[in-house]
Every structure is written in C-alpha cells, then in structure tokens.
Amino acid sequence: MFDNPDQSQNLSKTGEIAEASELLPRFPELLRQPCQITSLGSAGGLSGGAIWRIESDRRFYALRRWPAETTSSRLRFVHSLQHRWRESNLKFIPKLYTTVEGESFTENASEFWELAEWMPGAVLQKDTISPQQQDAVAAAIAAIHQAAAQHASSLEPSPGLQQRLAMLQRWRTIDKTMVNDAIERLAWPEFAVIAQQTLQSFAYASTTIGGELQAAVSTPLPLHACLRDIHRDHIFLTGALVTGVIDFGAVRIESRAGDLARICGSLFEDDRNRWEDFLARYERLRPLSAAERRAITVFDRSAVLLTGLQWIEWIALERRQFPDPAAVLSRLDISLRRLQFLLK
Structure with missing residues (x-):
C-alpha cells in the first residue's frame, strides 16, 4: 500500500500508458508520427473496458481495451x-483502423x-x-435503424x-434471505440502502x-441490429449536429422499440410529453x-423495474468490481x- 494516494494514482496511470504504448505499433495508422497517450480509465463507463486518447500528427484516436469477457466472434x-x-x-459512426495483419482489432x-476515430463534440445535456x-x-438513430433494417x-x-x-x-422466486445476506456482507451502507428500497419496490410492481x-413477449416485431444501450452519454453533438455515436458493446438483434425506450428514458425520464415529442420527431423519418x-x-417500464435488480445481482x-x-x-x-415514480 502506498502512503501517498497521489503517488499510487500516478503510478497506476503510468502503468496504463505503458500498457497502451505496447499496442500502438500494431496499428499502421500510428506509425508515421510520435504519439501522445492519455489514459482515460473507464471514461465514465461501467462495462469493465478502458480507453486511451491518442494524439498523433495533430489527429486524435481512441484506443479501447474491450471488457475481459468479450470474445473474438462477438467483436467481429x-x-x-x-x-x-x-x-x-x-459519419458519426467512428471509423475503425486496421492492424498490421489487416484486422479491425488485436x-x-x-x-x-481496437483503434477508432476520436469523435468530436459534447455529450447531450438532458x-x-x-x-x-x-x-x-432522432435523425441519427433513425438512420442507424434504416441502415440496419436494409441489411x-x-x-x-x-x-x-x-x-x-x-x-x-427468477427474481420472484429468489431466496430473499440469501440476497439480503449478500448485500450486508458488502459492508457498503450507501449501496445497501438503495438496494433494500429497490427490492421493496420490486415486490409492489412485479405483478403489474x-x-x-x-402480454408483449409473443407479439412479432420487426427485428434488426440495434444499439440497445443508446443513452445520452453515448451521443456527441457539435451545436445541433450529431458528430459522434459511440459504444457498441451492447449491439444485438432486437426491436428498435428498445433503442427508443432507452434514449427517451435517458433524456426525459418520466416526462411523457417530452417522450411523445421526441418520438414524433423520429416518426417523421x-x-x-x-x-x-x-x-x-x-x-421502458420493465427496465425501470429490473435495472436496479441487475445491479444488485x-x-x-456475483461480487463484480466497478472502477x-x-x-x-x-x-x-x-x-x-424512476421505480418509485412508476409506483405512484
């Protein structure tokens, strides 16, 4: 253990930069000029991956280490x-740069x-x-859906x-004593308070x-590749122009209804008038x-009910660690x- 927390943090950053430096020669895009490397850690994400910003010849790139559970087939x-x-x-989808072997990842x-284009702009402020x-x-999401559906x-x-x-x-029949004991063993009081309130609210709302x-699971819906985790932190704007959509780790075949619920919940939470306004803008396209x-x-309503339970799990x-x-x-x-609002 370090006596000086700043020293520990600095050494950690140094190690992360050294780790990234070893990978740079594998990408021909970065061989022309010296590179400046900045470790961003998880960059606010909670997936277990990490990101470095690379500057080379006055151009910026994002070097990403994918979460440990990622497979090569999934990444392809x-x-x-x-x-x-x-x-x-x-053009708001980041360009991927190939390795010396011609692959999109190493x-x-x-x-x-992976090495990708650094996307400009600022995240959405709800x-x-x-x-x-x-x-x-709305136009950017519609364009992604259009391109996916055509394929x-x-x-x-x-x-x-x-x-x-x-x-x-599964959560209706789970051993509640086992869950409560697991929460207590964490010795994390702030988490325990929210977790217990989440479990109580789930008991009230789960039947509805x-x-x-x-009623919905058997209804056929148009399915194609969807983002599934499209929230405001994953969209960059420059003025009124979308200049970046990032983080495709959750992409799977799904109904676009899931994407629209995710972005509206992220931006507007439970303001249904704003939901309807946004959906109307999407439906023009x-x-x-x-x-x-x-x-x-x-x-949306099922996400509100189950998201807290997923974090508890x-x-x-599972005793996962988050940075x-x-x-x-x-x-x-x-x-x-949002769960407590749903119960009103």
Whole structure:
C-alpha cells in the first residue's frame, strides 16, 4: 500500500500508458508520427473496458481495451456492423483502423483492443437539449435503424422482452434471505440502502409489469441490429449536429422499440410529453407500428423495474468490481427514483 494516494494514482496511470504504448505499433495508422497517450480509465463507463486518447500528427484516436469477457466472434459481429453503418455514410459512426495483419482489432494478454476515430463534440445535456438537437438525435438513430433494417431484418418476438420476463420470474422466486445476506456482507451502507428500497419496490410492481411483459413477449416485431444501450452519454453533438455515436458493446438483434425506450428514458425520464415529442420527431423519418409503440412502453417500464435488480445481482451476488463506486450509486439512484415514480 502506498502512503501517498497521489503517488499510487500516478503510478497506476503510468502503468496504463505503458500498457497502451505496447499496442500502438500494431496499428499502421500510428506509425508515421510520435504519439501522445492519455489514459482515460473507464471514461465514465461501467462495462469493465478502458480507453486511451491518442494524439498523433495533430489527429486524435481512441484506443479501447474491450471488457475481459468479450470474445473474438462477438467483436467481429460488432465491428461488421460499425463498418456497414459507416459505409452507409453515417459519419458519426467512428471509423475503425486496421492492424498490421489487416484486422479491425488485436489481441494482447487474452484481451481485445481496437483503434477508432476520436469523435468530436459534447455529450447531450438532458436539461438543455434544444428542439434542433432533438431533431438531430432522432435523425441519427433513425438512420442507424434504416441502415440496419436494409441489411437484415425479420418479424419475430423481441429477445430482450423475453429475457426480461425470465429475469422477473427468477427474481420472484429468489431466496430473499440469501440476497439480503449478500448485500450486508458488502459492508457498503450507501449501496445497501438503495438496494433494500429497490427490492421493496420490486415486490409492489412485479405483478403489474410481469403481466405487461407476458402480454408483449409473443407479439412479432420487426427485428434488426440495434444499439440497445443508446443513452445520452453515448451521443456527441457539435451545436445541433450529431458528430459522434459511440459504444457498441451492447449491439444485438432486437426491436428498435428498445433503442427508443432507452434514449427517451435517458433524456426525459418520466416526462411523457417530452417522450411523445421526441418520438414524433423520429416518426417523421421512420414511422412506428402500433405494436412497436406498445413495446416502447413495455421496454421502458420493465427496465425501470429490473435495472436496479441487475445491479444488485452484479455487485452483491456475483461480487463484480466497478472502477467508479460513485457512478454505480448514481445509476442506482436514478433507477430507484424512476421505480418509485412508476409506483405512484
């Protein structure tokens, strides 16, 4: 243990920069000029990956180490979609740079790394987003959905809603004493308070939301590749122009209703008037069916019910470690606030 926390942090940063430096020669894009490397840690994310900002010849790049559980087949699927969307003239999708072997990622110490274009702009601010910015965000998401649907689509029940129903049913029958004991063993009082309130609220709301999921899971919906974790921190704007959409780690085949529920919940929480306004802007470009409209509501309400439980499972039951405890508590607090609003 270091007596000086700043010394410990500085040495950690030095080690992270050295780790990234070893990877740079694998990307021909960075061989022309000396590089300046800045470690961003998880950059506010909670997936377990890490990001470095690379400056070379007055150009900026993002070097990303993917979470440890990522597989090569999974990453090839994600990258194939990024390439396809970029080739559809969606310039807000980061360009991926190839390795000396011609691949879109490299492996080091059983972890996968990618080098991508650094996207300009600032993240969305939900309290100050303008109508013009809403138009731009709606258009960007619609364009991604359009490009994905043109490549491959089907009409089937939503995999995500099916997974949520299974999770809800599992938590209905879980050993509550075991969960409470696991929460207590963490010795994290702030987490314990939110977790206990989340469990109590789940008991009140699970029957209603379970019925909604049960009614929705068999409904066929148009499915294609969707982002699934498109929230305000993953969208960059310069003025009223979307200049970056990042983080494709959650991409899977799904209904676009899930994406629309995710972005609206992130931006507007429970202000349904603003939800309707945003969806109207999206529908000017990509109309929604009545079934998709209903699915948006079910996606949101089930996420409100289950998100806190997912965090309890990860932290208390699976004992996962996250680099920013304050960010975890912030996510849990938002989830609980929305859950309590749902119960009103």
